[in-house]
Amino acid sequence: MNGKSEVTEFYSGLYSSNFERITEGSSPYINSFREEAFGNFAKLGVPTRKNESYRYTNLDLFFKHDYKTYFIPDESDFQKAEDFRCDVTDLDAHGVVLLNGFYPTVNGKLRKLPGGITIGSLNEAAKKFPDLIEKHYGKYAGSETDGLVHLNTAMAYDGVFIYVPDGTVLKKPVQVVNLVDSKEDTFNQHRNLIIVGENAEFTLIICDHTLSPKKFLTNAVSEIYVGANSHFDIIRVQNEHNNAAKITHTFIYQEKNSHASSNNITLHGGLVRNSTYHYLGGEGAECNSYGLYLSDKWQHVDNYVNIEHAFPNCTSNQLFKGVLDEMSTGAFNGRIFVSPDAQGTLAYQKNNNILLTDDAKMDTKPQLEIYADDVKCSHGATVGQLDDNALFYMQSRGIDKRQARLMLMFGFAHEVIQNIKVEALRERMDNLVMQRLKGELSRCASCMVKCG
Amino acid sequence: MLIIKDLKASIAGKAILKGISLEVKPGEIHAIMGPNGSGKSTLAAVLAGRDFVEVTEGTVFYHGKDLLGMAPEDRSKEGIFLGFQYPIEIPGVSMVNFMKTAVNEHRKHKGLDPLSASDFLKLMRDKKELVEIDSKLANRSVNEGYSGGEKKKNEIFQMAMLEPKLAILDETDSGLDIDALRIVANGVNKLKRPDNSTIVITHYQRLLDYIIPDVVHVLYDGRIVKTSGKELALELEDKGYDWIKKEVENQD
Numbered sequence: 001m002n003g004k005s006e007v008t009e010f011y012s013g014l015y016s017s018n019f020e021r022i023t024e025g026s027s028p029y030i031n032s033f034r035e036e037a038f039g040n041f042a043k044l045g046v047p048t049r050k051n052e053s054y055r056y057t058n059l060d061l062f063f064k065h066d067y068k069t070y071f072i073p074d075e076s077d078f079q080k081a082e083d084f085r086c087d088v089t090d091l092d093a094h095g096v097v098l099l100n101g102f103y104p105t106v107n108g109k110l111r112k113l114p115g116g117i118t119i120g121s122l123n124e125a126a127k128k129f130p131d132l133i134e135k136h137y138g139k140y141a142g143s144e145t146d147g148l149v150h151l152n153t154a155m156a157y158d159g160v161f162i163y164v165p166d167g168t169v170l171k172k173p174v175q176v177v178n179l180v181d182s183k184e185d186t187f188n189q190h191r192n193l194i195i196v197g198e199n200a201e202f203t204l205i206i207c208d209h210t211l212s213p214k215k216f217l218t219n220a221v222s223e224i225y226v227g228a229n230s231h232f233d234i235i236r237v238q239n240e241h242n243n244a245a246k247i248t249h250t251f252i253y254q255e256k257n258s259h260a261s262s263n264n265i266t267l268h269g270g271l272v273r274n275s276t277y278h279y280l281g282g283e284g285a286e287c288n289s290y291g292l293y294l295s296d297k298w299q300h301v302d303n304y305v306n307i308e309h310a311f312p313n314c315t316s317n318q319l320f321k322g323v324l325d326e327m328s329t330g331a332f333n334g335r336i337f338v339s340p341d342a343q344g345t346l347a348y349q350k351n352n353n354i355l356l357t358d359d360a361k362m363d364t365k366p367q368l369e370i371y372a373d374d375v376k377c378s379h380g381a382t383v384g385q386l387d388d389n390a391l392f393y394m395q396s397r398g399i400d401k402r403q404a405r406l407m408l409m410f411g412f413a414h415e416v417i418q419n420i421k422v423e424a425l426r427e428r429m430d431n432l433v434m435q436r437l438k439g440e441l442s443r444c445a446s447c448m449v450k451c452g
Numbered sequence: 453m454l455i456i457k458d459l460k461a462s463i464a465g466k467a468i469l470k471g472i473s474l475e476v477k478p479g480e481i482h483a484i485m486g487p488n489g490s491g492k493s494t495l496a497a498v499l500a501g502r503d504f505v506e507v508t509e510g511t512v513f514y515h516g517k518d519l520l521g522m523a524p525e526d527r528s529k530e531g532i533f534l535g536f537q538y539p540i541e542i543p544g545v546s547m548v549n550f551m552k553t554a555v556n557e558h559r560k561h562k563g564l565d566p567l568s569a570s571d572f573l574k575l576m577r578d579k580k581e582l583v584e585i586d587s588k589l590a591n592r593s594v595n596e597g598y599s600g601g602e603k604k605k606n607e608i609f610q611m612a613m614l615e616p617k618l619a620i621l622d623e624t625d626s627g628l629d630i631d632a633l634r635i636v637a638n639g640v641n642k643l644k645r646p647d648n649s650t651i652v653i654t655h656y657q658r659l660l661d662y663i664i665p666d667v668v669h670v671l672y673d674g675r676i677v678k679t680s681g682k683e684l685a686l687e688l689e690d691k692g693y694d695w696i697k698k699e700v701e702n703q704d
Contacts, residue, residue: 393540393594396500397554397610398528398561407553411544411593 007063008045008147012038014067014187015154022157027126030156033138037153044147051145053275056331056363057302062217062245062271067187078104091424093175093205094119100180101190101220102158110161115168117202118161122193125161132163136195140223140251140279149249152221156191159220162204166197166227173203173233173422180218180244181211188218198227198255205425206236208246208269216244221251228255228282235420236274237429238266242297245271256282256311263419265429266293266301267436275304280314280342291320292416294436295328295360302331309342309372318349321416323409323437324360334379335367342372349379354386354412409437453478453649454519454618459510461498468494470674471510476618481650483660483685486671487693492653493537495671496622499651500534501527514618528554529561531617535607535624542594547606550594551576551613558614579612583639601632608639615643620651625659637662657689670696 015038023031046063047054078099094113096103103109103121110120110128118125126133143149160176180188196202210216226232238246246269252260264274278287293301307316322330332351353362366379386408394404413433420426454476461469468491476482486492497505499512501524512519519527542550555575556566567575580587585605595603604624611619621640625633640650640663652663660668660682668685670678672693677700678684688696 387540387542389540390542392502392524393536393542394545394550394554395524396528396534396536397550397614398525398557399550399553400523400525400557403553403557407545407549408542411542414544 005045007060008042011046011151012042018155022155026123026157027130027133029130029133030126030137034154037150040150041147041154044145044150046147053145053304053333057273057300065185065215065217067217068184069182069186091175091422091428093173096160096174096176098160098176098178098190100182100186101178101188101218103160113170115170116165117168117170118163119174120161121158122161122191123158129163132195136223136225137193140225140253141221141249146249146275148219148247149221152189152191152219152249155189156221159190159192161192162194164196164200164202167199168197169201173205175205175207177207177209179209179211180216180240182214183212185215188216190220192220192222194222194224196226196230196232198229200227200230203233203422204235205422206234208236208238208240210240210244213241213243218245219247221249224250224252226252226254226258226260229257232258232260233421235263235422235425236265238264238269238272240269242270242299244269247273249275249277251277251279252287253279253281254285254287257284258282259286261288261290261419263290263416264303265291265416267432269299269301271300273302273304275306277306278316279308279310280316281310283311283313285311286315287317288419289316289318290416290419292413293322293330294413294433295322295330296325297328299328300330305334307336307347309336309338309345309347312342313344314342315346316348319416320351321412322353322362323356323413324353324362325356327357327359329361331362332364332381333367336369336377338370338372338375338377340371343374345372345375345377347375347377351381353383354409355383406437410434453515455513457511459498459512460508461494461505462508463494463505468674469498472676474669474676476649476651478647478649480667481652481663481665483652483654483665483668484671485654485668485685485688488655490671491674492671493622496534496620496653499532499620500524525557528614529558533611533614533616533619535611535619535621537623537626539595539603539607541596543596545594547590547592547594548576551610555613575613579609582612582642583609584635585609600627601629604628604632604636608636612639612643616648618649618651620653622653623655624652625654625656633659634662657685660685672696672700
């Protein structure tokens with residue numbers, strides 16, 4: 001180790017100064033991970049551009065900042081969260097709100113949904129369901145290179161806990177709304193644990209919003225376990241202001257014959273980094289990893305996908321698309337790892353980007369590591385402009401250029417949106433994407449949240 | 453309706469059209485024939501407003517308006533339709549959405565309200581029947597994965613939807629088998645009204661068995677070298693283009 005950087009020192013200090021507050025309220029099991037995780041963080045540090053998977057992303061823009069608080073709320077803070085209502089009125093979902101990464105205390109910390117499903121606070125669940133926590137917590141999240149995963153484990157206090165028992169099919173999705181709201185510049189970390197048993201079906205929607213115009217940094221980890229023969233969908237909609245950074249690490253562990261799909265839709269945000277890890281841990285498992293990012297001004301959106309084929313006859317499919325305007329930048333890094341035992345693997349990857357200006361920039365990189373023989377693998381990436389021939393064709397039918405551009409971009413983006421199975425959300429996303437492409441969606445004023 | 457005077461145009465500095473004059477009156481069908489490379493498609497591109505063609509001289513007036521000063525979308529809304537030789541695929545944009553937008557833009561231009569969803573779908577159904585197009589195509593992305601014949605039929609379908617005053621069909625017959633050719637030609641004939649005009653650009657005579665022109669022009673080396681009645685097309689079919697080329701060379 002060649003001397004901790006100033007940035008890493010700052011977050012180490014945050015850990016030390018909050019250590020007592022965090023451990024005091026947490027379950028012993030969650031606390032048992034902290035020391036080792038902190039050691040790993042101290043060793044790895046906040047990723048720099050020397051880290052291969054962060055090569056195109058400058059975290060310093062947000063990490064090099066003196067955040068005033070590490071938020072641990074009291075009851076009065078939750079009023080706003082309680083008052084929050086998602087304005088997708090026809091979205092029929094079980095709603096949960098997290099405020100700065102904490103579960104509201106007002107109406108009890110755990111609740112039951114049909115089929116014996118439990119949703120609520122991870123902090124509380126760790127005390128009520130020690131067996132489940134000990135079986136799953138800390139088992140899927142890990143990284144040999146990314147210190148931020150360890151920083152989260154070291155400091156994790158609360159987040160959403162969901163348990164879907166074997167054989168439960170929940171038709172209604174669960175919607176988690178992450179609100180970030182503070183009078184001071186704030187650094188947040190939350191930790192989600194989602195356990196889906198065997199033969200179950202479950203859809204999770206996560207919406208990221210900022211409610212006040214301060215500088216925010218969120219570093220979130222989600223661990224998701226998908227049991228054999230189960231179907232699981234996660235859709236993440238990111239709509240934060242330009243002075244907010246969102247770093248997410250989502251680890252999805254799949255058992256045999258399970259299907260999981262992840263869809264990261266980034267509409268707005270200063271700096272966004274989504275790392276999505278899919279571990280295909282049983283024969284016949286299948287995963288889809290989708291993403292859509294629309295950026296402008298100085299925004300930067302980075303998607304890192306890591307798919308590990310550990311067993312034979314699994315299928316993975318990646319589709320990430322982006323439209324980058326003005327001087328915004330983006331990165332995509334899709335890793336496919338096929339272990340020697342994973343014969344019969346099918347793995348596909350596609351990343352297409354449209355740059356609307358000469359100043360916008362996109363770096364895209366496939367990373368294939370294949371150690372089995374019987375494997376079908378394909379990858380393709382494009383970075384280009386809107387098709388002039390298509391624009392002219394539309395104009396020649398009476399559609400003006402501006403509208404034609406909009407239709408082309410929308411069509412391009414819709415290929416990702418169409419994979420959202422929840423109809424009301426899909427329509428809403430189509431709408432938001434259209435607004436975003438028209439330039440009507442700017443800052444948090446027009447996000448789904450009615451601020452004040 | 454359309455008056456072209458001494459039109460000269462070049463692509464990337466190379467002169468392609470070298471002085472074309474042509475008048476199309478309401479109700480007329482004109483055929484423009486000629487060997488490959490004679491400038492037929494460039495003429496169509498100029499009339500539709502493609503920006504890679506540079507007009508260096510001459511004028512084009514359409515219903516008394518300076519056509520060359522109009523944006524491509526305005527030409528369309530004023531009633532000009534170009535049937536593409538190679539229709540463009542537009543992934544992610546459905547035929548329905550594409551046509552709804554186009555039809556309503558045309559209506560807005562005429563001061564009409566947009567069509568209701570049900571009226572629009574009825575219009576689509578009627579026109580699809582007219583051109584014998586597979587109704588499933590309408591739900592797909594524009595031209596994406598269509599066969600060559602389907603793409604050409606789709607051009608005629610769009611023409612039917614937009615009801616142009618002047619249709620310019622650029623090599624609409626190329627790549628069509630005889631059945632598709634008949635369907636395409638029938639479509640054009642059914643859409644014919646006494647007040648609208650058509651310019652058929654073609655290399656071969658066979659399309660003109662179905663669409664009977666009033667006037668046939670032969671374009672060669674960027675100039676109209678012969679203009680005559682429909683019998684000229686038959687003569688070309690019989691004797692090819694060589695005799696025309698010789699005639700032109702002898703004149704020079």
